[in-house]
Amino acid sequence: MSYFRPNIEAMQGYQPGEQPREQGFIKLNTNENPYPPSPRVLDALRAALTEDLRKYPDPLSQGVREKAAEVYGLRPDQVIVGNGSDDLLAMVCRASAGEGDLIVQPRPTYTLYETLARIQGARLLSVPFEDFARLPNGLVQKGAKVTFVSNPNSPTGTVVTTESLSELADRVDGILVVDEAYVDFADFHSLSLLDRHDNVLVLRSFSKSFSLAGLRIGLGFGYPALIDGLLKVKDSYNLTRLSQAAALAALGDLNYMREMVARVRATREDLSVSLARLGLEVYASQSNFLWARCLRPPARRVYEELKRRKILIRYFNHPGLQDCLRITVGTPEEIEALVRELRSILEEAAMS
């Protein structure tokens, strides 16, 4: 006997990247920012540590909505704040897709979309990318309630154009979620979609460019009617007082974020060149990680051997992804250590 709905019984839970308890790892597996959050964020957090913590936080994170609207050129009623962008992804599914409804995504992409679809008991259609720079045609499906596109995509780091997203928004039924968790590392963003599409929800995360993965902050942008629907299914107090204080301070110090992003982008280019010199096939990344194909030795062995040497990267055991590795861009020193160990692993394999 099970206490759960059949779809919950049948599904696997989402598998987050490893967060090792043991110290001493170089962690290049969950796309965190290697640099600290803005000092202004840390000051704001200290200032928020008062007896007021006994009171509930603002349920709408109104201060953050207003600041985000100012920063991104929108109105506050076009903004919703999430406990990480994962929270916003869950809200979209909860609000729009019921049992048996259709959710569409390209493949490969962020694996949480699939988990969320399964939780709803929705039907999930995964349309293979043929070319990572182009959206596959099959994404347009009659009756789809939600279509997900991560841009830049994870785990590939690649982007598609704003024009192609706009065409997709015109053609899909239901909501088009444009997940821009990594967009601050890219050359362009697609917020202009909101000028003409009332079915588009653009998502942002503070976990990557703002170095705040530990606080769980995300933003959603869309037409007011779309935002209102999501607000109905939001957890009542989805952001703590501390997270709201940090979000406000982070939005008030964009220059710091941009400086850290510039460093990551510079290291990304160096890493890309180093990996290609080692013979890996590296995809052009607009993100804070690189996706690289490694056939000999098999990618899984490389992942395991690096882990033995206390360097964590990501290996996906999903169909079609087994010969690739995803490597988060760390500091120049971390990347130097990675390249050194990788070279030694490849040389050992070549001799065996």
Ligand SMILES: Cc1ncc(COP(=O)(O)O)c(C=O)c1O
């Ligand atoms: C494509 C994508 N979207 C969303 C998220 C979740 O971000 P957050 O930490 O804001 O929940 C991730 C996290 O890795 C991601 O890769």
